[in-house]
Amino acid sequence: MTYEQPKLNHDSEKFKNAQMAELALLKAYNLKEIDHWFTLKDGLRIRVSEIGEGKPVFVVPGNTGDMFPFIPLLSELNGYKFFIFNRPGGGLSDGMNHEKVNNIREFVxxxxxxxxxxxxxxxxxxxAHSMGCHWSLWYAMSHPERIHSMNLIANPGRVMLEKIPLPLKAMTLPIIGNIAVKALVPKKRSQALNGLRRMGTSDTALKKMPQEFSECYYYFQNLPNYQMSTLSLLKTFNAKAENAINGKELESISIPIQLIWGENDTFASIEQGEKIAKSFPIGQFKLIKDAGHMPWIDQPKAVAEAVKTFLNTKL
Known part of the structure; x- marks a missing residue:
């Protein structure tokens, strides 16, 4: 019997709360968004968010795939039409138990x-950002003919990592993982941004963010499929060695790639980022000072400038 991925009830209070929080954040940054809803071949209902006007850019978010964390960055990037792929398990798309997929790479x-x-x-x-970079690299290896260039932001998932970081490895353990992911879900609004702090984002930067940003984190992380999607994603990517991406695979990607790296990214060192970037045949490394795993939260203008310069010039 084929496993049916969990549907997200669009009429539920939790869905509407998250949706309204995201609309409020868009308004705070003077952005307008158009929803595209697609039901895919496997029955998954997927949301793609369209923001801006101009040259198209396809965006693959990190974590479980929420669009809203990109809003502060997109507000700095005029002249582009962004299509943000709210990956299954996040961003108001249907839920996702990644462990139920026979071949996760093929699925991606x-x-x-x-x-x-x-x-x-x-x-x-x-x-792309974080885990979204990992997804994008898999796609680039299979269909380079569909990609002009790639801006990869932050440590790109499980790429050239000889050892899985201890916090992520713990997530793959049955009991510890469940407890850890449950602890990530904020019980109070004051806890909503704790995850960003753990990823190297400064308190100074978080204090500058509008209240609507924190509200989004609170409501999206409390959606019914968040815990399952997060835990199954981490287990699937970190429990199986074949899901890692090695240097030889990176050498096969012949499209221009820029790796943008926050100086304070807690998932991997600057040296690791430089090593990854050097593995791309047409690649470059851009370090963002005083920034964490989501460097545009700390330094939105610096990250936006790096993205724009690369999109306009390539290599």
Whole structure:
């Protein structure tokens, strides 16, 4: 019997709370968003958020795939039309138990391919963050003909890591993982941004963020499928060695790639970032000072400038 991924009830109070929080954040940054809803071949209902006008850029978010953390960065990037792929398990798309997928790499490649087809994007620039970078690199290895260039932001998932970071390894353990992920879900609004602090984002930067940003984290992390999607994602990518990406695989990607790295990223060292960037045949490394794993929260203008410069010039 085929496993049916959990649906997200669009009429539920939790869905509406998250949706309203995101709309309020968009308003705070003077941005307008158009929703595209697609039901894919496997029955998953996926949301793609369209923001801006101009040259198209396809965005693959990190974590469980929420669009809203990118809003502060997108407000600094005029002249582009961003299509943000709210990955299954986040961003108001349906839930996702990644452990129920027979071949996660094949699934990732196929779902990105299907979404690009539905958006009628034959070839496009990519921008991705964290786990979204890992997904994007898998896709680039399979379909380089559909990508002009890639801006990868922060430690790109499980790439060239000889050892899994201890906090992530703990997540793969049955009992510890469940407890840890449950602890990540904020019980109070005051706890909503604790995860960003653990990833190297400064308190100074977080204090500058509008209240709507914190509200989004609170409501999205309390959606019914958040814990399952997060835990199954970490288990799937970190429990199986074949899901890692090695240096030889990176050497096979012949498209221009920029790796943007926060100086205080807690997932891996600057030296690791430089090593990854040097593995790309056409690659460059951009260090963002005084920034964490989500460097645009600390330094939105610096990250935006790096993205724009790369999109405009390539290598």
């Amino acid at each position: 490649v196929n779902i990105i391919d299907e979404v690009l087809d539905k958006l009628e994007l034959d070839k496009v620039d990519f921008m």
